[in-house]
Amino acid sequence: MDLFDKFNPIKETYTALTSGGGDPFGVAFDRIASPTIGVINNREIVLAGTNNYLGLTFDDAVIAAGQEALRTFGTGTTGSRIANGTFGPHRLLEEEMATHYGMSSAIVFTTGYQANLSVVAGLAQKGDQIFIDADCHASIYDACQLSGAEIIRFAHNDPTSLDRRLARSDPNSSNKLVIVEGLYSMFGDVSPLAEFVEVKNRHKAYLMVDEAHSFGVFGDRGLGLAEAHGVLDGADFLVGTFSKSLAGIGGFAVSNHPDFNFLRVAARAYMFTASSSAASVEVTRAALKAIAARPELRTHLWENARRLHAGLKAKGFGLMAEPSPVVAVDFGDPARAARAWNALLQLGVYVNLAIPPGTPNSKSLLRCSVSAAHTSDQIDFVINCFEKVAELV
Amino acid sequence: MTVADQDLIAEISEMLSGLNKAGIEITADTDFNADLNVDSVAVMDFVLTVEDRYDISIPINQLSEVNTVGQFADVVANARAA
Ligand SMILES: Cc1ncc(COP(=O)(O)O)c(C=O)c1O
Numbered sequence: 001m002d003l004f005d006k007f008n009p010i011k012e013t014y015t016a017l018t019s020g021g022g023d024p025f026g027v028a029f030d031r032i033a034s035p036t037i038g039v040i041n042n043r044e045i046v047l048a049g050t051n052n053y054l055g056l057t058f059d060d061a062v063i064a065a066g067q068e069a070l071r072t073f074g075t076g077t078t079g080s081r082i083a084n085g086t087f088g089p090h091r092l093l094e095e096e097m098a099t100h101y102g103m104s105s106a107i108v109f110t111t112g113y114q115a116n117l118s119v120v121a122g123l124a125q126k127g128d129q130i131f132i133d134a135d136c137h138a139s140i141y142d143a144c145q146l147s148g149a150e151i152i153r154f155a156h157n158d159p160t161s162l163d164r165r166l167a168r169s170d171p172n173s174s175n176k177l178v179i180v181e182g183l184y185s186m187f188g189d190v191s192p193l194a195e196f197v198e199v200k201n202r203h204k205a206y207l208m209v210d211e212a213h214s215f216g217v218f219g220d221r222g223l224g225l226a227e228a229h230g231v232l233d234g235a236d237f238l239v240g241t242f243s244k245s246l247a248g249i250g251g252f253a254v255s256n257h258p259d260f261n262f263l264r265v266a267a268r269a270y271m272f273t274a275s276s277s278a279a280s281v282e283v284t285r286a287a288l289k290a291i292a293a294r295p296e297l298r299t300h301l302w303e304n305a306r307r308l309h310a311g312l313k314a315k316g317f318g319l320m321a322e323p324s325p326v327v328a329v330d331f332g333d334p335a336r337a338a339r340a341w342n343a344l345l346q347l348g349v350y351v352n353l354a355i356p357p358g359t360p361n362s363k364s365l366l367r368c369s370v371s372a373a374h375t376s377d378q379i380d381f382v383i384n385c386f387e388k389v390a391e392l393v
Numbered sequence: 394m395t396v397a398d399q400d401l402i403a404e405i406s407e408m409l410s411g412l413n414k415a416g417i418e419i420t421a422d423t424d425f426n427a428d429l430n431v432d433s434v435a436v437m438d439f440v441l442t443v444e445d446r447y448d449i450s451i452p453i454n455q456l457s458e459v460n461t462v463g464q465f466a467d468v469v470a471n472a473r474a475a
Binding site: 129134145150151152153154155161164165168169356357360361362 | 437454
């Protein structure tokens with residue numbers, strides 16, 4: 001008997017997937033040359049799987065903000081938000097986030113994962129019920145488990161499925177928290193938020209929306225899908241990450257609930273981990289300013305997204321959703337998807353390999369994410385490489 | 394604690410036919426993972442179908458103890474009795 005015996009099935013799958021040369025889950029870039037170019041063994045690779053939606057990681061003002069913070073605050077925070085880890089920038093970012101959303105409270109976390117752990121496990125407990133969209137991110141599933149609440153899953157993007165499950169539950173027996181995302185990271189499809197708001201209001205439940213992939217991408221002001229669908233006031237809690245459009249590392253949650261700030265002394269994933277570095281927080285503040293000041297970033301992102309989607313569709317690829325900055329291409333089975341992933345990297349394109357059980361409906365996908373920083377030529381290059389690869393595998 | 398009767402096990406086995414790729418005979422002892430080779434996500438998707446068929450809710454917390462069709466049928470029987 002060995003503690004590691006349980007990895008035997010994973011070992012088999014992993015060995016098969018990596019037999020084609022590269023390791024889809026362990027790529028290391030020697031250098032990053034720009035938001036859309038990485039370097040491996042002196043070869044330039046077009047990055048089409050980064051979640052760097054607005055391409056702000058190399059923005060001059062964003063970099064300058066991080067550099068200045070490094071000098072002013074040093075490298076790390078060496079502590080958690082409730083001890084020595086709250087600096088001026090953390091407070092300022094919280095004020096700016098709250099103002100941006102027009103909400104009374106905003107809290108900054110070390111990662112988006114920890115934002116979900118903090119909000120969900122901080123708010124819900126044994127005796128409460130959480131209703132979770134089937135396709136929610138692993139961090140949300142983990143958060144639900146950690147809370148000790150009863151977890152009831154409903155069919156993806158299906159307000160009727162949620163409605164039925166809420167109706168089965170005694171209206172007075174427990175607090176009810178519904179969790180959905182904005183843009184879903186695997187298929188690139190979006191939530192019917194207005195319908196979910198209507199259902200949750202009817203059943204007097206709370207609604208949390210994880211806008212990790214939709215912040216900076218949707219809405220006239222880039223606040224996310226809730227803004228785009230006109231239901232900002234319908235969501236009780238909005239959660240997001242700094243690690244995608246906001247070009248840093250960290251997470252946030254905003255709410256109008258008068259007691260929201262008590263999470264700071266109740267949520268363990270906020271209290272017992274070091275805070276995000278001042279440099280990362282200042283980077284995020286600068287990115288937030290850029291998102292507000294430069295709506296053309298979003299316009300260009302969507303032009304690129306539509307170009308990639310239309311190009312791949314024209315070549316006959318099976319795509320999982322309508323155009324969005326996440327374009328997922330169906331490759332049938334894990335082995336074929338892994339071969340295609342390797343062949344794409346050989347040709348100079350990096351995308352994400354996504355296979356079951358990490359994907360909905362047991363799909364084996366190559367997942368592209370588009371950036372505002374991509375040129376049209378880069379998008380066309382990606383499309384052409386996909387076409388070549390489809391013939392090879 | 395309610396225990397599933399044979400009729401319920403038969404109904405659930407019938408509903409499982411879509412997941413039974415190898416066409417094995419499904420009994421109370423059939424293991425979702427080892428015998429049917431379905432992963433945890435596919436089991437949770439199956440739960441959605443079962444919930445709507447019997448108008449019950451099955452919290453996924455209860456699935457951590459479930460390996461076999463019989464164990465799952467007991468969970469369904471309990472939810473129906475509740
Ligand atoms: C929906 C969703 N929520 C949360 C996270 C976690 O964010 P972070 O990378 O900041 O931990 C991610 C992405 O990784 C995500 O896709």
